Amino acid sequence: MILDSKIPEGPLAEKWSKHKFNLKLVNPANKRKYTVIVIGTGLAGASAAASLAELGYNVKAFCFQDSPRRAHSIAAQGGVNAAKNYRNDGDSVYRLFYDTIKGGDYRAREANVYRLAEVSVDIIDQCVAQGVPFAREYGGLLDNRSFGGAQVSRTFYARGQTGQQLLLGAYSALNRQINEGKVKMYNRHEMLDIVKVDGKAQGVITRNLITGEIESHAGHAVLLCTGGYGNVFYLSTNAMGSNTTAIWRAHKKGAFFGNPCYTQIHPTCIPVSGDHQSKLTLMSESLRNDGRVWVPKTREMAEKVRKGQLKAADIKEEDRDYFLERKYPSFGNLVPRDVASRNAKEAFDDGRGVGSSGKAVYLDFADAIKRLGKHAVEAKYGNLFDMYYQITDENPYEMPMRIYPAVHYTMGGLWVDYNLQTTVPGLYALGECNFSDHGANRLGASALMQGLADGYFVIPYTLGDYLATIGPKPVDDKHPAFAEAKKGVEETVNKLLALNGTKTVDEYHRELGNIMWEYCGMARNEAGLTKAIGLIQELKADFWKNAKVLGVNEEFNMSLEKAHRVIDFIELGELMVRDALNRAESCGGHFREESQTEEGEAKRNDDEFAYVAAWEYKGDNVPQELHKEHLVYENVKLTQRSYK
């Protein structure tokens, strides 16, 4: 199969407008004859469901949470980028496009990224019109800040909870359509399979998480908006429920998986406090604007710190290694996320980590407090300091914070074309669950932008084209394909419930996480990755022998819910490792030890790896087949990143 990205012809800046014109339209009177299924109600899902319902389509929306407003988009802190150039500081659609392509280390499609930058300006207008309370200046106009090391101030924000405010905007638009009867909302429902009729996605099988009922839902198209799969690492900044099940089951039904190994690891999280740790909490990256990252110079000293014999404050200036400032004099503590994370890992791999686990580095505000005064530091970071104090019981005004890198975002996801359609006709993937716009590394404040761009401004056009092509012929969940898919799901459920071994599902998940973190985390090498494949395969086999899943299907069954998610994580984990093994280059958030410069920095290999790795499912326990979509750069010149 040849991957057709369907990128329109013509100059970059005109591609999207031209494409929109060329897309077929659905007759207004016919729109109500179509039903669209939307899985997930985060930024992408809620905005898509609302926008499509506004156009006149019938929408069935699903989420596993108890309310659509709880989707994990809600937890985004920093902000949302838009090329408004309100600050007169030289921003433009082209600059946002360029920064995103470069930030993604030249592993994203030019056309997609340009479109993203182009519609970014509309997102802000849309959100403001919905009543999203963005930060404002005294003059009453919107405030902006520079974020994630960007040279221009293009980030719009709502204190530390931009994600929640944007999601509430999309959720309110969704609520309006629910009220008008155009959207039927299914809370506490998990999608467990997609249904294909004549090769086209035409419905889904879901499980009602309260009653256990396995339901069939038919629609003319299925939109997956289910977010990232960072929980494959067990510990991540994702919500406990964030999972890969929907996209993984779609992958098994024929949707190619793009760049599964692209994971973003965020440097400023609160460290793990013990085996009981269930998730990691992110602190805004802005902390690195004033905090200085360091570890003790010697292992002996670090050892003493770990044992509690030595306090951070008692370590003399000359005994501290401000490794980011030392290695990257021009960027210092503000190097990109991947560089900061990797160097922290190097430090604690070297035995110089601090904290009781030894898996943390210091982020020190002593200098900032001396320079700006405690009051100014408090005004800037007060809420973050409070949060840190709440969790760790340590006062960051008095002793340096301890930070730890954590999996935060997955750039990989289902492969989609320019229309956001997967390799299964009628099946679309929006937001974090697709692979499309961030290449090998995502810029700060771009995730919210992408989710909303896909949902509000891309899918309403591109989906119309598909629907007009297939025509408004009714779809029916009585088709034998539904019964077949339902039977498959029921079999999986029964197989899981029959497991009565000794280990809990969580234990498997934790083990998987350890393997992934160890071998497929910030730095990877061939030997480790090869070993990981074996380990994961063993884990999978062991799961089906020794796992313990309690209860019955016809109840609110936490144990079964988790089991479904974990079996998919295990299989996805293996694919991620395969993808990482295949990509023998360092790029973006992905450092391949065999591919580094003499100074030990990441070395990209554009000649061999300037492609999207799209993996095709070939059957249970059979390795996926790799397809390559070569990336063509007509507008930007590929350069090596340097932060020295």
Place this chain on the structure above:
Amino acid sequence: MSNFSKAFSSTLGKKLIMGLTGLFLSLFLVVHLIGNLQLFKDDGGKAFNEYSFFMTHFTPIKIVSYLLYASIILHAVYALILTTANKKARPVGYAVTKGEANSTWSSRNMGILGTILLIFIVVHMSNFWAQYHWGKLPYARYEMNLNDATDVQVTELPFDGKHLVHSQYVDTQKGTEVVVAKDLYKIVSESFKQWWYVVLYVVSMIAMGFHLYHGFQSGFQTLGFDHSKYKPLIDFLGLWVFSIIIPAIFAAMPLYFFFLK
């Protein structure tokens, strides 16, 4: 349903009735207190009895008094309706609750406090108000020297059912003013000689203090009145005037008669 009746059948509207009647009753307390201060006057009850007559016979005040009775009834009836509905909103309670961690005691016990007050009002009104209107009250005749206001002669006139009516005239020959009035003052002073009556009054006034400590400011909130500039004033009045000073003076009346008269 009209917009009005819809408004009053909503939870907000029902509470609006509570708030309006409650604040009206609070306002009444001020008037009632000022009037009752006459009890402390050492004139054999002349001023108090004149005041009682005025309050029951001046038309505008009569109209207001009907409003007052209606308010008491509405306040009590709606309290019952709301409490029932609120109980229905949580049929299964908590095994452990720590209300003191998040709210004042009075705010959580308005119902109990209100019930005490309702019992009090029933006793109070049947004893004084009903007696005054329909009871067999004695009369008192006051003869006051026009040249010396402190020189008052009091003559008690027992109830005779026929001849006594309220009257007031000036005897130019004697140079006195004569007032014949129903002697509510006597009833009051006799009632307040009974210890259980004093206890009921004092306890009820304490209950009223707590009821108004929450109720006064809450009434304003229920109306939607909440302003950062004026809220402190309302809270201040609610605490000092309505939950301390007014109940204290009211409570002082039975104590005054019990101990000092």
Place this chain on the structure above:
Amino acid sequence: MNLTLKVWRQKNANDKGGFVTYKADSISQDMSFLEMLDVVNEGLTKKGEDPIHFDHDCREGICGMCSLYINGRPHGPKRAITTCQLHMRSFKDGETITIEPWRATAFPVIKDLAVDRSAFDRIQQAGGYVSVNTGGIPDANEIPIPKTIADEAFNSATCIQCGACVAACKNASASLFVSAKISQLALLPQGQPERYRRVQAMVAQMDAEGFGSCTNTGACEIECPKEISLTNINRMRRDYFNAKFFKEEEID
């Protein structure tokens, strides 16, 4: 630390339910309250007993999914945090902790400690939005909004819809939640065209869901993990009375 837990267990909405006592031994002070429950659940699962169901998701205090009435207070003994942000160092060794679900007619128990809060969704569906379609919107900076107004609207908008206000209120009133949602849009210019329709529709739905009435005890404000202020409730009342008594708009 070693603890005794008295946990409400209830198989489903129709089950009567009751308290079951569990021992939680060797609990670390650094665990969050939910991690402590994870540990207990892991033990129960190993023994083949049904784990304790409770709602949770983001575990960083923003999704609003976690609940729990802990020792007589929603989200436990500390202020301005959710249960997932509560740490075991807030408890004493040997303590007995009583854990109950949110209690309200409008929040029926689904299982154990998990309740159905879809009433909150329905209230917002009744009118908690600005009716604008996607696209065709004027530039964001065409509507200047005074910073104080924007900040105040933001304060109302921080509500995470967890339901602690209902759980804390002795009347199970949802006024704080509903009023925060109404306030946010009533304060902003974008919300003006539908301001009086919205307040009527949302209050009507709130009443229809069977929440109690607000008696201004202020418990909700104290227990709200986002410290939403009572002022919102008074704003809601003003708008509601204004709509009902002085405006032409009538909703059915």
